[in-house]
Amino acid sequence: MASRTTFEELPSTVRTAIESHTGRIHRVDPVSSGLNSQVAARLHCDAGDVHVKGLRSDHKWAWTQQREAEVNPFLKGISPELLWRVKGSGWDLLGFDLVTGHHADYSPDSRDLPLVVDLLTRLGGVESPSIELREAGQRLSSYVDSPSQLHLFQGSAVLHTDLNNENVLIDGSHAYMVDWAWATRGAPWLDAGYWVIWLMAAGKHTPEQAESWAERVPTWETASPKALEAFALANARMWKEIGGEEPDFWTSRLVQASQEWSEYRQNLIKR
Incomplete structure (x- = not known):
């Protein structure tokens, strides 16, 4: 299981890069389920609600971020849509359309x-x-x-x-x-x-x-x-x-x- 980092603990440069996609973030709800991400949260933003997940770029499972990013375009209606990817300051983060349920x-x-x-x-x-x-x-x-x-x-x-x-x-x-x-x-x-x-x-x-x-x-x-x-x-x-x-x-x-x-x-x- 990957150790967890809160969204607020991410470097300010990473959060700013995310806001370039989402607009202003109004609320962050941490997500406790899932074992493979160091960051997992629901973001309520100007551009809509997003599920963000990710790992440090030097994590042993960092390759899984690339796998998810590459396969997502082929899974329309099967997986939530990947909206953006932010890489930098030691982090690799994916933002998905938030599916409730x-x-x-x-x-x-x-x-x-x-x-x-x-x-x-x-x-x-x-x-x-x-x-x-x-x-x-x-x-x-x-x-x-x-x-x-x-x-x-x-x-x-x-x-x-x-x-x-x-x-x-x-x-x-x-x-x-x-x-x-x-x-x-x-x-x-x-x-x-x-x-x-x-x-x-x-x-x-x-x-x-x-x-x-x-x-x-x-x-x-x-x-x-x-x-x-x-x-x-x-x-x-x-x-x-x-x-x-x-x-x-x-x-x-x-x-x-x-x-x-x-x-x-x-x-x-x-x-």
Whole structure:
């Protein structure tokens, strides 16, 4: 988790550069959610409300700012629009159109679930941009039984890969996906697969219930049973490694959910 700096603690030169885009800032509301930003706040300004997030230019994750800036133009209606970028005085900050609403509720009877299906369906229709993105196989290569399985995750789709419900904002009847720092290129069904794990962890779905929602995303049909088994197993191994000996509350939920889904998938193959 990145240590937090308040907006008011930013160098005056940075705040002045931001005001060249926003006009006078009337109020600053700090944002506590999100783990990957050193600065996160809502700015209420002459030019309209903005969500600003950023990192010091020398931070080890500074490259994620470039990733978000490059992928945003291809995500119209899927991600809040990037309005400006300010770099200087040791900081790299992004200003997004502020989307109000609530974080998606992943519980089984939630009215948000069809909106997330629609969101993932719209994302599945995005053409792969000609920008640098990490490959899905690269990210999972340490957790598969054999390198020969990595082709199962290859593809040209733009993927979010972190379907944490806090990364999905519901504004009326429209869902948006935020925090594209880990945008990836790969098979089009992978985000629906990541969603299965989060539905189980955050929404307390059974594997069958979670997959019943993933099946409503058209790209899910492109996943073979072998691909799903390999993906579920790779994620179970990844979360077990992340959790270590004493995982925190949320990590332990993800460790358990990914393990249960992997076992479910392995049992289906055996039938």
